[in-house]
Amino acid sequence: MNPKIADKVATTVLYIISGIIIIILASLLGYILFQGVPHISWHFLTSPAQSFEAGGGIGVQLFNSFYLLVLAMLISTPISLGAGIYLSEYAKKNWLTDAIRTSIEILSSLPSVVVGLFGFLIFVLQFKFGFSILSGALALTVFNLPLLTRNVEDSLRGVSDEQREAGLALGLSRWETVLHVVIPEALPGIITGMILGAGRVFGEAAALIYTAGQSAPALDFTNWNPANIASPLNPFRPAETLAVHIWKINSEGIQPDAVAVSAGASAVLVIAVLIFNLSARYFGNRLFKKMTAA
Amino acid sequence: MQELEKYSLDDTYIRPFDRDKQEIAIETKDVHVFYGDSEAIHGVSLPFERYKITALIGSSGSGKSTYLRSLNRMNDNIESARVTGKIMYRNIDINSDAVDVYEMRKHIGMVFQRPNPFAKSIYDNIAFALRRFGLKDKKKLDEIVETSLKQAALWDQVKDDLNQSGMSLSGGQAQRLCIARAIAMKPDILLLDEPASALDPISTSAVEDTLLALKDKYTIIIVTHNMQQAARISDYTAFFYSGAALEYDETRKIFTRPKIKATNDYVSGHFG
Numbered sequence: 354m355n356p357k358i359a360d361k362v363a364t365t366v367l368y369i370i371s372g373i374i375i376i377i378l379a380s381l382l383g384y385i386l387f388q389g390v391p392h393i394s395w396h397f398l399t400s401p402a403q404s405f406e407a408g409g410g411i412g413v414q415l416f417n418s419f420y421l422l423v424l425a426m427l428i429s430t431p432i433s434l435g436a437g438i439y440l441s442e443y444a445k446k447n448w449l450t451d452a453i454r455t456s457i458e459i460l461s462s463l464p465s466v467v468v469g470l471f472g473f474l475i476f477v478l479q480f481k482f483g484f485s486i487l488s489g490a491l492a493l494t495v496f497n498l499p500l501l502t503r504n505v506e507d508s509l510r511g512v513s514d515e516q517r518e519a520g521l522a523l524g525l526s527r528w529e530t531v532l533h534v535v536i537p538e539a540l541p542g543i544i545t546g547m548i549l550g551a552g553r554v555f556g557e558a559a560a561l562i563y564t565a566g567q568s569a570p571a572l573d574f575t576n577w578n579p580a581n582i583a584s585p586l587n588p589f590r591p592a593e594t595l596a597v598h599i600w601k602i603n604s605e606g607i608q609p610d611a612v613a614v615s616a617g618a619s620a621v622l623v624i625a626v627l628i629f630n631l632s633a634r635y636f637g638n639r640l641f642k643k644m645t646a647a
Numbered sequence: 648m649q650e651l652e653k654y655s656l657d658d659t660y661i662r663p664f665d666r667d668k669q670e671i672a673i674e675t676k677d678v679h680v681f682y683g684d685s686e687a688i689h690g691v692s693l694p695f696e697r698y699k700i701t702a703l704i705g706s707s708g709s710g711k712s713t714y715l716r717s718l719n720r721m722n723d724n725i726e727s728a729r730v731t732g733k734i735m736y737r738n739i740d741i742n743s744d745a746v747d748v749y750e751m752r753k754h755i756g757m758v759f760q761r762p763n764p765f766a767k768s769i770y771d772n773i774a775f776a777l778r779r780f781g782l783k784d785k786k787k788l789d790e791i792v793e794t795s796l797k798q799a800a801l802w803d804q805v806k807d808d809l810n811q812s813g814m815s816l817s818g819g820q821a822q823r824l825c826i827a828r829a830i831a832m833k834p835d836i837l838l839l840d841e842p843a844s845a846l847d848p849i850s851t852s853a854v855e856d857t858l859l860a861l862k863d864k865y866t867i868i869i870v871t872h873n874m875q876q877a878a879r880i881s882d883y884t885a886f887f888y889s890g891a892a893l894e895y896d897e898t899r900k901i902f903t904r905p906k907i908k909a910t911n912d913y914v915s916g917h918f919g
Contacts, residue, residue, distance in 0.1 A: 516763055519765065519825070522752055525776060
């Protein structure tokens with residue numbers, strides 16, 4: 354075959370493959386949105402769920418999802434930053450750091466249901482946190498930490514050594530160089546990774562079924578005292594999230610409008626994850642431009 | 648291409664300095680650099696006169712950059728690297744463990760081969776380290792930013808865009824920003840590792856002019872690939888070959904009447 358034709362054939366094949374992927378994705382998204390969006394209303398987004406009657410909403414679940422997300426990110430962000438900075442900037446190359454990296458890799462490929470059961474045994478039973486937001490947030494941390502750490506490490510490694518040398522040559526200490534030169538330059542990548550991680554956490558169900566629980570007791574949205582059991586901020590209350598809610602309705606829902614609620618909730622979930630992903634790109638690009646361009 | 652000749656590392660000429668008249672800014676005594684088990688620099692002892700430009704020349708892999716980087720201990724950052732011998736600066740051996748490396752680097756600044764401005768504004772590229780060292784006075788900072796940029800011959804081109812990112816500058820401008828950043832620390836000694844090798848001829852000559860203008864305030868040691876550059880700007884030249892300094896003399900002597908055969912062959916273009 355002459356090179357020109359070979360190139361044409363290869364290009365066509367690649368186009369077809371990419372086309373298939375796009376079609377699968379578009380039809381999936383289209384189906385979920387087409388089915389679900391008509392059910393989304395202000396009432397649906399804000400009212401509590403109903404167990405037996407029609408007309409239930411997803412207000413509490415939506416709040417739970419965001420609250421869990423915030424707590425999980427609050428716990429995992431500093432840890433992943435610390436671990437990522439250590440691995441990229443300080444760790445010497447030896448068996449210990451190799452072992453850490455391998456462990457992180459293995460952890461990141463752990464099935465989330467296994468993470469959920471681990472959380473159930475450790476946080477729910479052993480630490481006696483019960484089915485609670487705290488148990489859920491800790492399980493999500495275990496689930497998310499390896500990927501975030503990897504992301505931080507990769508972003509920092511992406512900063513050229515010349516930048517580090519520039520800082521050191523000015524008489525800055527290693528830590529000052531990391532903090533004021535390397536991290537700011539890696540920030541677009543780190544933030545993108547964090548937002549993508551947040552999106553993954555937001556859609557997670559299996560790790561939460563056994564940790565944050567499957568019930569969403571009514572909340573008193575006028576009570577913001579975290580110590581009160583009816584308060585939305587109480588970290589020790591059980592908290593069914595949106596993703597868990599979808600799973601539950603589909604497996605044991607007996608509401609007359611279960612299909613509609615499930616479709617609406619799925620659409621909300623997908624839209625939220627889409628927003629996370631798109632904003633990750635937007636903020637990452639914007640930050641990078643701001644730092645490197647005029 | 649003729650057969651690559653092997654030159655003896657024992658056949659050397661190091662120019663003596665009259666220490667009563669010529670002030671030595673920094674001097675190495677028997678400096679060896681090892682990467683793991685292999686020895687990259689084989690005992691180099693050179694004095695560098697104050698307020699002069701000294702060029703280190705030699706072909707790729709001759710060790711001139713490695714040697715330069717040991718002068719402000721940038722080799723510390725390479726895990727496998729080890730530097731032995733004495734580096735005397737103001738009667739202190741800065742190669743000893745007791746020395747505060749970070750403090751020492753404020754006195755011995757460095758500019759690198761590839762321009763490496765920070766991902767910060769032009770202003771902050773210069774002011775940021777000064778702020779870290781405790782200088783908060785805005786007026787004073789403005790003043791230092793302006794004089795450093797003027798000394799680096801960049802002020803007129805960027806004075807209206809100080810808030811632009813340093814990364815938006817062209818290669819030559821970025822390199823002069825890096826020089827401005829280094830001299831803003833008011834170092835004694837400025838080390839430059841092939842600062843013009845990534846630049847076009849016009850930017851190169853701008854950087855050279857900058858260095859010549861800096862000579863009355865700084866001791867400059869510059870590694871260069873470019874023999875014309877060494878001849879144009881330097882007062883002294885050291886010729887490196889295979890990890891040793893074979894000849895060290897006034898620049899015009901190196902380029903007109905070298906005493907060592909290897910130097911002669913190199914400067915007349917037989918190898919390198």
